[in-house]
Each structure stands twice: as structure tokens, then as C-alpha cells.
Amino acid sequence: MDFKEYQKKSRETAIYPNKGNDFIYPTLGLAGESGEVAEKIKKVLRDNNGVVGEKEKEEIKKELGDVLWYLAQIATELNLSLEEIADFNIKKLKSREKRDKLHGNGDNR
Numbered sequence: 324m325d326f327k328e329y330q331k332k333s334r335e336t337a338i339y340p341n342k343g344n345d346f347i348y349p350t351l352g353l354a355g356e357s358g359e360v361a362e363k364i365k366k367v368l369r370d371n372n373g374v375v376g377e378k379e380k381e382e383i384k385k386e387l388g389d390v391l392w393y394l395a396q397i398a399t400e401l402n403l404s405l406e407e408i409a410d411f412n413i414k415k416l417k418s419r420e421k422r423d424k425l426h427g428n429g430d431n432r
Contacts, residue, residue, distance in 0.1 A: 333392050364383070
């Protein structure tokens, strides 16, 4: 499945207040789901000495899927495509790599 197909299919499952005019709701959802990913990783450190077993990997995969779903909804609300976002991100990173700016701080390096 590519990003375009995912974004379309995920939108079919989107049910939230003011859908189509509300980027805030999915943004809050993204923050919550990102926290759940971090929580799963924290528990891997605490309970498994940093070793990610198959069970942990499956649980993290579920949460990463939720992160992707909310990201797709934010993109859709803002009339952006995930493909466009991914392409822009790679171009930005390649530019930083070319200029030896992958390390450091700030968005505009």
C-alpha cells in the first residue's frame, strides 16, 4: 500500500467532531498516540533491559499505526498528501546531508 491509498482508506474510518474543518482534534490524537509509543519504549527499557521482543514489537507497531492514522487525518484536514509530506521531508534531509547540517539545532539549517 502506498501513502495515497493509505490516506484515502484511513479517511474512510475517520469519525470526529467537525471532520473536514478540524485539524485540532487529530493533532491532539497524534500527541496522545505518540505518548503511547514512548510509553511502550519506556517499558522495554524498564522491563526488558532495552531488548525489543516480538510481543513488544507488535504492541509498538499497533501504536505506530495509530500515529500514522492521526498524521494522515491532519494532512487531509490541511489538504496535504502524505506523499507530498514524505517527499518534502526527504528533500529537506538530503539538502542538510549535502551541506553537512544533519547535526545541530533548528528547523532551517
